[in-house]
Amino acid sequence: MRVGFIGLGNMGSAMARNLIKSGHELVLYNRTRSRAEELQPLGARVAGTPGEAASGVEVLITMLADDRAVEDAMLGHGQALAARTQRQPAGVSGCGRSCRAHADGQSGSRPICRSHGPGLG
Numbered sequence: 001m002r003v004g005f006i007g008l009g010n011m012g013s014a015m016a017r018n019l020i021k022s023g024h025e026l027v028l029y030n031r032t033r034s035r036a037e038e039l040q041p042l043g044a045r046v047a048g049t050p051g052e053a054a055s056g057v058e059v060l061i062t063m064l065a066d067d068r069a070v071e072d073a074m075l076g077h078g079q080a081l082a083a084r085t086q087r088q089p090a091g092v093s094g095c096g097r098s099c100r101a102h103a104d105g106q107s108g109s110r111p112i113c114r115s116h117g118p119g120l121g
Contacts, residue, residue: 004057006073008035008048020044029053051083070084
């Protein structure tokens, strides 16, 4: 499966590594690019923007610290939600109210699946 992954802190890096080892094709984005580049030798592709990580993937996973980080990655021109023009389902973890409201307004076909849970220890 082609997977976009945004957020490669301690938890995100471990999750991405396990997905790669399981045979999935990952497109990675992290604000600190070197975190994504660490996984290139395993076969991951590094994206230059959140939108690039979200474009053309079957699933998008975010593992970000807080609402502000999710909104920065997901909303706005060239960001992840704007890049998902085919309306494939996207997983957004820890998404705050403004991001959920934006996602809900994208389409009547409910393109966004949300999960709520702690992303930090």
